[in-house]
Amino acid sequence: MSGNHAGDLTEETVFTWGAPPLKFGAGACDEIGFDLAQHGARRVLVITDPGVLALGIPHRVADSLRRYGVTAEVFDGVHVEPSDASFAAAVEYAESQGSWDGFVAVGGGSSIDTAKAVNLLTSCPGELMDYVNKPVGRGKAPDRPLKPLVAVPTTAGTGAESTAMCVLDVLSMKVKTGISHWRLRPALAVVDPLLTMSLPPEVTASAGMDIVCHAVESYTAQWYGRFERRAPEERVTYCGSNPVSDLWCEKAMSLIAKSFRRAVHEGADDVRARTDMIMAATFAGMGFGNAGVHIPHANGYPVAGMVKDYRPRGYPQDEAMVPHGQAVSLTAPEAFRFSFPAAPERHLRAARLLAPDKEELADPAEQLPQVLIDLMRDIGIPNGIGAVGYGESDVPALVPGTMKQQRLLATCPRPVGEEEITRILLNSVQNW
Template structure:
């Protein structure tokens, strides 16, 4: 009989005593970045042995010719493809079901390419999940709205090609959508949803309107800052391996990506909005989006994103410049930013140094304020005013009378609120909304 291993015994003894979390997880897809990268998608997909691919995009992106160019790259490697351009900007349960229905009817497919903003990439993730795993959308949606079922096996190869610098969806393991019947946004979160490869070509963003650049860029800002100020991973209760979730809290690796993202934003965000032809600024914004995705996609976001879901889901008549006006909408990047200044006032006391560091990274030249609580909100509102973001939730049509209806939509986002660095009540959220009617 072998003698006991003192190291193994020591580890087992201490593991049994642990009540707080000691483990964090981090993951991201491989990345191919640079001008002309989309022309190598055919080669990349051929490495997975596929022969038939569905390209998922929206009508506006399809009109640019980028999906057809990708189809040509696939054909050069003897891979046939079809283009589905029915993605809904700010996807809904209905639009995702329709996309999955098309994929089922025209399939089977060996792989997928998503081309567009977060709407296209998130739709492709959901289509891949439903057609490969065989379930319905409600099976996978986060609780308490859906069942939060995990996919039973590996999904098909998915190459994500962002055409906006914003969501970072090419890096993350989640997708977001509106549930129309509930007038609320929710999502699906599982590590198997991560794209197989992110192909990022800054040339495809040069023609983005300034309003879209501004809104998408504010999504990057909120991803980076929320992730950086999120609850530290060791403050959670210890989880069993099968209980580990994608959002594990702020951690050393996510911090690095978020810090770099904020530095790039400081260098290039205003320039990209003002001068869309500046390739260096566009490249920096694409990197900032991807890096923030590598951060928040593992650590998590909190109050600004939780508030954004009912803001977008309950929109009345607001129609933003630079976007299709088929129906009212609040672009995701706008919706997450509208309560961000007040949300970070709320979270400041939980991690003052992190809030001040975020402000310094986003705007190194900003004057230091006597009230430290106001430093990050002041940096954010200065940026938002410069790039034309609406002035609070009042700027997209909400009043104080709407707050009782907005709060329940936020409180449904417990997956996000759990990552807030301090406990959040309904009264807290109501106060944040009330003080966000106007931000300046």
């Protein structure tokens, strides 16, 4: 099958973008029964984790389903930071319980990503590794429509409700990778800010830094027109920053500027701040899910994956972990110092959107890093990778984990290799 007519063009002229339909607002999660009934669903599996189950939201969703004549069951076996093994367990459960004609994911990124995988593997033939991104898997495209999946985020962070990908650890290969295809995109994102009112301040802060990184990394990602032209069959989900992802990221940054600090410090009572933050999360997902993220997220993989004994406040204390939003943000100030020269105007504009009142610094490369540091200090994010247990001597062990994320590093607007990643990690041991 040959390429395209415009075969004489050598630079990229095309970008792609997609987003799920959105139902947003207080009470939206009580309408899911209607929405899935409209999709023709009669028997639906609600997929969640035990922590979210305890909050009662999955059963509230199941009630909404039953009110519209839809049979609902709840699976609460989602594993935080899912893996090929935890995906397999969820798929096995779903298959053992008969056939489903719709799914609802209730929770953070782990629940939504697990539901995407369950939907894929119960709708299409083949096994997980057929669909996992190359080179880890075989990168096969699903060849038929999946069942309708409604995604209901309960944290304001990952934006997984907006994206067409899921992330997993492949345990045997000790690598974090994903599945990316437009068919994985939820049929509907139901975003109800009231579900986030009770998030602890520490979780609000960490998850919010994930939003910040999504928005700023996408906004500073390589411009789509600067890649080499791709044939249609070579196009990827992450096509670089573009006029549509910019819209969403800019708005997400403005919402963060307005409401992030209040959501952390007064979130239990401030519906407006919670509304802005979950809107920012969904909007950033509409952006980065198409543009892509770069160095901070690539570094986040080893920073979370090689954790020693860090136990963050506000999280369960039974196992060591670096929350995803901390892992991706701890190297962000230094990463944006590095990427600054490739797109100075974008870095400065991101800084202005995130902190409209910040004074102009003498060194423009320092503007965005300082805006991020001000924010991180105000909301209690640890001071660099040193504060979550890594010293300078750990850096050489972290670097290969970052370098494996070539799909993300390719989105960086400035070429980046081992040497640059080493320097960024070293300079991120302490951020202020």
